[in-house]
Amino acid sequence: MVSPSTKEVFIQGITHDGKTFRPSDWAERLAGVMSQFRPGGSRPGSHLSYSPWCIPTTLNGVKCVVVHRDLQNHEPMAWDFVINFARDNNLQVAEACLLPDAPPPKA
Known part of the structure:
Protein backbone atom coordinates (compact mmCIF):
# COMPACT_ATOMS: atom_id res chain seq x y z
CA MET A 1 0.00 0.00 0.00
CA VAL A 2 2.80 2.44 0.89
CA SER A 3 6.30 2.46 -0.58
CA PRO A 4 9.04 2.06 2.06
CA SER A 5 11.01 4.95 0.52
CA THR A 6 8.20 7.50 0.95
CA LYS A 7 8.81 10.11 3.65
CA GLU A 8 5.19 11.21 4.07
CA VAL A 9 1.80 9.65 3.46
CA PHE A 10 -1.35 11.71 2.98
CA ILE A 11 -4.53 10.06 4.22
CA GLN A 12 -7.28 11.90 2.39
CA GLY A 13 -10.85 12.36 3.57
CA ILE A 14 -12.19 10.96 0.31
CA THR A 15 -13.13 7.31 -0.07
CA HIS A 16 -12.14 5.27 -3.11
CA ASP A 17 -15.80 5.69 -4.18
CA GLY A 18 -15.32 9.49 -4.21
CA LYS A 19 -17.45 10.18 -1.14
CA VAL A 33 -5.21 10.19 19.19
CA MET A 34 -1.71 10.13 17.70
CA SER A 35 -0.51 13.24 19.62
CA GLN A 36 1.34 11.16 22.21
CA PHE A 37 3.61 9.64 19.56
CA ARG A 38 6.37 12.18 19.01
CA PRO A 39 10.14 12.57 18.98
CA GLY A 40 11.41 12.03 22.50
CA GLY A 41 8.18 10.34 23.56
CA SER A 42 5.14 11.64 25.36
CA ARG A 43 5.67 14.40 27.93
CA PRO A 44 3.29 16.17 30.31
CA GLY A 45 1.09 18.45 28.24
CA SER A 46 2.03 16.86 24.90
CA HIS A 47 -1.60 15.87 24.39
CA LEU A 48 -2.31 19.59 23.88
CA SER A 49 -0.53 19.70 20.51
CA TYR A 50 -0.33 17.46 17.48
CA SER A 51 2.63 15.20 16.93
CA PRO A 52 4.95 16.38 14.14
CA TRP A 53 4.56 12.85 12.77
CA CYS A 54 0.77 13.05 12.33
CA ILE A 55 -0.66 16.43 11.32
CA PRO A 56 -4.20 17.27 10.21
CA THR A 57 -4.49 19.69 7.31
CA THR A 58 -6.70 20.64 4.39
CA LEU A 59 -5.43 20.37 0.83
CA ASN A 60 -7.53 21.62 -2.07
CA GLY A 61 -10.59 21.64 0.20
CA VAL A 62 -10.09 18.01 1.30
CA LYS A 63 -9.35 17.11 4.93
CA CYS A 64 -6.15 15.10 5.20
CA ILE A 83 -2.49 2.93 7.89
CA ASN A 84 -5.14 0.39 8.91
CA PHE A 85 -7.51 3.26 9.75
CA ALA A 86 -7.17 4.45 6.16
CA ARG A 87 -7.59 0.95 4.74
CA ASP A 88 -10.53 0.02 6.99
CA ASN A 89 -12.37 3.21 6.04
CA ASN A 90 -11.59 2.88 2.33
CA LEU A 91 -9.76 6.23 2.31
CA GLN A 92 -7.49 7.37 -0.46
CA VAL A 93 -3.81 7.43 0.44
CA ALA A 94 -1.17 9.36 -1.49
CA GLU A 95 2.58 9.23 -1.12
CA ALA A 96 4.01 12.72 -1.28
CA CYS A 97 6.16 15.33 0.38
CA LEU A 98 4.67 18.29 2.23
CA LEU A 99 6.46 21.44 1.13
CA PRO A 100 6.83 24.43 3.42
CA ASP A 101 4.70 27.49 2.70
CA ALA A 102 6.30 30.00 0.36
CA PRO A 103 7.59 33.13 2.05
CA PRO A 104 5.46 36.23 1.47
CA PRO A 105 6.54 38.37 -1.48
CA LYS A 106 8.88 41.24 -0.66
CA ALA A 107 7.45 44.70 -1.05
Missing part, protein backbone atom coordinates in the same frame (compact mmCIF):
# COMPACT_ATOMS: atom_id res chain seq x y z
CA THR A 20 -16.43 12.64 1.58
CA PHE A 21 -15.48 10.81 4.76
CA ARG A 22 -17.48 11.65 7.88
CA PRO A 23 -17.47 12.93 10.56
CA SER A 24 -16.11 16.24 9.33
CA ASP A 25 -13.54 16.43 12.16
CA TRP A 26 -12.09 12.95 11.53
CA ALA A 27 -8.61 14.33 10.73
CA GLU A 28 -8.36 16.27 13.97
CA ARG A 29 -9.63 13.26 15.94
CA LEU A 30 -7.11 10.90 14.35
CA ALA A 31 -4.23 13.34 14.86
CA GLY A 32 -5.38 13.91 18.45
CA VAL A 65 -3.75 13.73 7.76
CA VAL A 66 -0.06 13.89 6.87
CA VAL A 67 1.77 10.95 8.46
CA HIS A 68 5.57 11.04 8.49
CA ARG A 69 7.55 7.85 7.98
CA ASP A 70 9.48 8.51 11.23
CA LEU A 71 6.34 7.36 13.05
CA GLN A 72 6.87 3.87 11.63
CA ASN A 73 10.52 3.83 12.67
CA HIS A 74 9.81 4.90 16.26
CA GLU A 75 6.30 3.52 16.89
CA PRO A 76 5.49 0.68 14.44
CA MET A 77 2.16 -0.13 16.10
CA ALA A 78 1.04 3.52 15.84
CA TRP A 79 2.02 3.52 12.14
CA ASP A 80 0.01 0.34 11.59
CA PHE A 81 -2.94 1.93 13.37
CA VAL A 82 -3.12 4.96 11.05
